[in-house]
Amino acid sequence: MAENNTAQTPPKKGKLKLIITVVVITLLAIGLSVAGTLWFLKDDGASAVDESSSEPAAPEFQPSIYSDIQKPLRTTVKAQGRQRYAQIYLSFEAKDPAALAGAEKHMPLILNQLNMLLGSTDFVELQAPEGRLALSNKMLEAVNQMLEQEGEPAIARVLFRNFVVQ
Structure with missing residues (x-):
């Protein structure tokens, strides 16, 4: 094999x-x-x-609600020997819709007070950003004081949509 x-x-x-x-x-x-x-x-x-x-x-986040004032505030402001004008378009900010409804209800009173406040402001103050911020704070205090007198809730801020001085 x-x-x-x-x-x-x-x-x-x-x-x-x-x-x-x-x-x-x-x-x-x-x-x-x-x-x-x-x-x-x-x-x-x-x-x-x-x-x-x-x-x-x-607390839960609540978005702000805004209300625009359609007519601008127009008035003369204090200046050194010259007549100056200011025109401001405003908006109100609030968290509570009842505050904006109250502001809308008492708008003639609010506009009168804000016009007087703007007219008593010095022109030089309105030219500086700090002066505008101070004016916004004064306006907020005035609006909230009027709303408190009328038994309405307070708003959060007064906002300037357009601000012109000349």
Whole structure:
């Protein structure tokens, strides 16, 4: 009989097994990193909830409501020997719609007071931003004082939409 002298070669392990192993290890690493991230975020969120539940709840945000005065305030202002004019378009800001309704109801009284306040202001003051801010604050105080006398809620701010002095 003839002998088989050729050495038997072991069967080749395919690259398929290597590729599957690498894919499984990669998926396992990705899964563990996602799980770890979620675990850390879950702990931070739970502690934030615990901290916020022990503190009193903050009031909800209420957006401001605005009311434009359509007619401008026009008057003469004090100047050094010359006649100067001022024209201001105003808006009122409030959180409560009842405050704006009250201001609208008593608008003739408010406009009269604001016109007198503007007329008593010095022209030089109106040219500086600080003077305009001070005028806005004085107007706010005057409006809120009148609204308080009439039993209406106060407004938050008096805003200048257009401001002209000449």
